Amino acid sequence: MAMETAGSYILEVQGLEKRFGGLTAIGDLSFSVEKGVIFAVIGPNGAGKTTLFNMLTSVYTPTAGRIFFKGQDVTGMPPYRLARLGMGRTFQNLQIFMNMTVLENVMVGTHIKGRQGILAAALRLPYVLQEEKMLRKDAEAALEFCGMADLANRSAAGLPYGILKKLEIARALAAGPELLLMDEPAAGLNDSETLELSILISRIRDSGTTVVLVEHNMGLVMDISDRVLVLNYGRLLAEGVPKQVQTDPRVIEAYLGSD
Ligand SMILES: Nc1ncnc2c1ncn2[C@@H]1O[C@H](COP(=O)(O)OP(=O)(O)OP(=O)(O)O)[C@@H](O)[C@H]1O
Ligand SMILES: [Mg+2]
Structure with missing residues (x-):
């Protein structure tokens, strides 16, 4: 710039x-x-x-x-x-994927930090799996920070609105x-x-x-x-x-x- x-x-x-x-x-x-x-x-x-x-x-x-x-x-x-x-952000209208788990929703936020492209990911190369592990750790840490660690594997569908708002914050935080x-x-x-x-x-x-x-x-x-x-x-x-x-x-x- x-x-x-x-x-x-x-x-x-x-x-x-x-x-x-x-x-x-x-x-x-x-x-x-x-x-x-x-x-x-x-x-x-x-x-x-x-x-x-x-x-x-x-x-x-x-x-x-x-x-x-x-x-x-x-x-x-x-x-x-x-x-x-x-620069992270949360949305006024929820941007949650209801067909995903809480953890998966948060991991969406970590992918801006990932270096691997779609092809490498599709081939499931070892370094991709390594990176996936790190991103998962970041997502788990963000959930923990927001007091939602126990909900990690729950489906987002059916969770109360207040929890979904916190989920959005956790996702933004996971990107650091x-x-x-x-x-x-x-x-x-x-x-x-x-x-x-x-x-x-x-x-x-x-x-x-x-x-x-x-x-x-x-x-x-x-x-x-x-x-x-x-x-x-x-x-x-x-x-x-x-x-x-x-x-x-x-x-x-x-x-x-x-x-
Ligand atoms: N896309 C748009 N096209 C035309 N006018 C717009 C557009 N977006 C906002 N405005 C106008 O700009 C002004 C500011 O709107 P804005 O939505 O930013 O206010 P706000 O402070 O967020 O209000 P609120 O508290 O109601 O959410 C308003 O007069 C609004 O009608
Ligand atoms: Mg407004």
């Missing part, structure tokens, strides 16, 4: 913009995420959170601006290359991401599942993985985040530690106004 930044930030966004026809879903957005934190992006409905998430994960190409990951310009880089660089982007991880969870999730996300951060989460659940965000960015009409409204943001009159106004 041609351009680099010098900072110690794991993620930097500069002048990001996404327009849909005449609508500016994200406009002139700049922010930086320090390594090792939980960084939350919040905002009223239609503020541009999902659009931002989709640009960070290269689902959308920005109409202007740059995204730097680990100092490298990754704007428009294909998702599989972002994954190999160490340096940065994990989560799209509304608490959506659809009940209170006790949400509490469990907040503990899990904190542990992910404490284990050294930086977390960026887009989330509606203010309680969760204010509980666990180190920094919070508030979007409103596609623009940065406020950014700071949870206390700062919670008491910011502009933020209160934006939320009251939108209800």
